[in-house]
Amino acid sequence: EPEVTQTPSHQVTQMGQEVILRCVPISNHLYFYWYRQILGQKVEFLVSFYNNEISEKSEIFDDQFSVERPDGSNFTLKIRSTKLEDSAMYFCASCWDGTGELFFGEGSRLTVL
Amino acid sequence: KQEVTQIPAALSVPEGENLVLNCSFTDSAIYNLQWFRQDPGKGLTSLLLIQSSQREQTSGRLNASLDKSSGRSTLYIAASQPGDSATYLCAVRTSGSRLTFGEGTQLTVNP
Numbered sequence: 001e002p003e004v005t006q007t008p009s010h011q012v013t014q015m016g017q018e019v020i021l022r023c024v025p026i027s028n029h030l031y032f033y034w035y036r037q038i039l040g041q042k043v044e045f046l047v048s049f050y051n052n053e054i055s056e057k058s059e060i061f062d063d064q065f066s067v068e069r070p071d072g073s074n075f076t077l078k079i080r081s082t083k084l085e086d087s088a089m090y091f092c093a094s095c096w097d098g099t100g101e102l103f104f105g106e107g108s109r110l111t112v113l
Numbered sequence: 114k115q116e117v118t119q120i121p122a123a124l125s126v127p128e129g130e131n132l133v134l135n136c137s138f139t140d141s142a143i144y145n146l147q148w149f150r151q152d153p154g155k156g157l158t159s160l161l162l163i164q165s166s167q168r169e170q171t172s173g174r175l176n177a178s179l180d181k182s183s184g185r186s187t188l189y190i191a192a193s194q195p196g197d198s199a200t201y202l203c204a205v206r207t208s209g210s211r212l213t214f215g216e217g218t219q220l221t222v223n224p
Contacts, residue, residue: 031210043157043202045211056209091156098210099144106156 002026004105006092012111013082021077021108023092032075033093033102034067036060043091049075050098082112115140115207119215126193127223134188134218136203141184147212148177148188149202157202161188193222 005024013019025032034046047057049067066078075094079086089107116139126132136146145164149157161170161177163186169178176189190197200219204212 033210035212042216043204043212043214045213048210050210056211058211093157099206101147101159101162102212103159104149104157109154 002103004092004094004103006090006105006108008108009106010109010111012113015084015112016081019079019082019086019110021079021090021092021110023075023077023105024073025075025092025094026096026103027073029094029096029103031055031095031098032067032069033095034077035091035093035104036088037091037107038085038088046077046090055098079110082110084112086110087112115143115205115213117203117205117213117215119201119203119218121218122216123219123221125221125223128193128195130193130222131189131191132193132220134190134201134203134220136186136188136215138184138186138205138213140207141181142207143181144206146177146179146186146203146205148175148186149204151200151202151217153200160201190220193220195222195224197222 007022032049037043047061048055064080091107092105093102095102118137120135147162148160163170163179174191179186200217202217204214
């Protein structure tokens with residue numbers, strides 16, 4: 001069964017370092033998303049991406065964050081200069097259309113020291 | 114701004130019991146509602162998607178209902194099993210493409 005895959009599963013970094021989280025969405029899906037979940041808190045929307053551009057972003061997604069689809073299969077989230085409060089589980093998701101069922105990956109746990 | 118609330122926060126039941134998880138949302142102008150399962154430290158597994166025009170959806174022992182006008186959805190789990198133990202999340206899509214999630218209900222099914 002097709003699935004969303006994410007790497008790395010866990011990354012530990014020092015505050016101020018750049019981090020890139022990678023995702024391979026389901027192959028025929030057109031909409032891609034990043035969500036995050038701080039430990040013990042709700043899952044929060046970060047950004048949606050369609051047709052090689054951001055279609056929506058939340059107030060969390062500031063200038064420190066960027067997304068890219070560098071080729072036909074990968075979808076990345078970059079955090080330019082990590083802060084302690086960026087420590088969270090980051091989930092990638094994809095969807096065939098903009099209003100259907102979302103499928104999530106297993107997540108990338110980011111720990112900022 | 115859409116707010117999603119799930120009750121109860123935690124639930125512990127003996128194996129074999131039927132149970133209901135509740136989800137409420139403040140803005141009834143939704144496109145759809147999706148129920149997920151999350152195991153500790155893991156990703157989100159989609160269980161059911163209900164479109165705004167639908168009243169319910171069924172998958173195996175799971176049945177989800179939607180009452181859009183009152184801003185409520187329920188997830189019914191029949192004949193619960195220890196393997197059903199997980200956190201169940203409700204999420205609604207209102208405008209645009211984002212999902213708004215509830216806090217989840219942590220379910221424990223005891224053998």
